Structure formats: structure tokens, C-alpha cells
Amino acid sequence: MAADIVKTPFLVNEMVVYFISPQVAHVVEVDCRIELTTTPDSCTCCSFRFRSRLDPNYRCRHIEAVRQVLEKARHAGPGAEKVICGL
Numbered sequence: 001m002a003a004d005i006v007k008t009p010f011l012v013n014e015m016v017v018y019f020i021s022p023q024v025a026h027v028v029e030v031d032c033r034i035e036l037t038t039t040p041d042s043c044t045c046c047s048f049r050f051r052s053r054l055d056p057n058y059r060c061r062h063i064e065a066v067r068q069v070l071e072k073a074r075h076a077g078p079g080a081e082k083v084i085c086g087l
């Protein structure tokens, strides 16, 4: 069984990734006032909205961060959240 990532804050590349469900996370950047809603395939940030129209495979850094946490959690057992959260 994978680590339970929902409702645990993860620090990834100066961003806080906070999952509200197993596939949906809120992402906040260190210098940003806006909380983004990010899934492994979509994001509410301006970069993604703009670039994804031109390139359907485009992934912003928030999507990369969400995917990074999901990937680590998949290989970690229950109770390993503190190890992968980076806080």
C-alpha cells in the first residue's frame, strides 16, 4: 500500500503541494498569493492555460511537483509521509 498523501503538506522545489484528494492538489509558491489547483494533467496557473493550448503535452512546474510527490508516495509505505514531505 502506498503512503497516504492526502492532507499532508509536501515541500517540492520551493512549492507547497497539498493534496485534497488522491489526484487533486493545491499548490502554493513561496512568492505567490494564489493557491493553484493542480492534478497530474492540469493546472489553474497562467503558464499552463497559455501553453497547453499550443502544446497538449505541456506540463508546468506545478504538475511536475504533483507528479513527483505521487511517484515518491507510490514507492513509500504507510507512515512514510514525513520522509517524503521534505519539511
Ligand SMILES: [Zn+2]
Residues within 6 Å of the ligand: 036, 038, 043, 044, 045, 046, 047, 048, 060, 061, 062, 063
Ligand atoms: Zn501550473
